[in-house]
Amino acid sequence: MANKAPDHNPKTDPEPGSNTVKDPDNWTTGDEPITGAQASYLKTLSEEAGEPFDENLTKAEASKRIDELQEKTGRGR
Template sequence: MTDKHVQSEADDSNMQKDPQDWVTGDEPMTGAQKSYLKTLSEEAKEPFDETLTKAQASQRIDELQARTGRGKAQDGAAPRGA
């Protein structure tokens, strides 16, 4: 296997890990999560909770993406900006 192939598999497996299983999931959300979550919350007209952990923020982002249609591919199409 090539290094790129091994890295690709590692990246895919990390992307599929449940946020509840993250070693650092109980740390405060990252700056990027905070910024994106704030934007999604405004679009969805939902309250923004800045006290979420990394894992909680990830789950909330998924919920709000589903509500707003942002960030996720629909009908097999690539996400906007991809």
């Protein structure tokens, strides 16, 4: 296995490791309440999409809803 160059920055890697993207259903903290950042972004997306905003979602549910509304509003591109 080849080593990456010493100046390699994983934050800018166009193909990050497979463990960087996890299904919200598999999050260990997915059942916790929605975060402030999620709520704020979800409120904005909901308004843009003309959809109701639910502040009682879990972190995992909010993540899925954000994905749905990003597709609907075009922000997910």
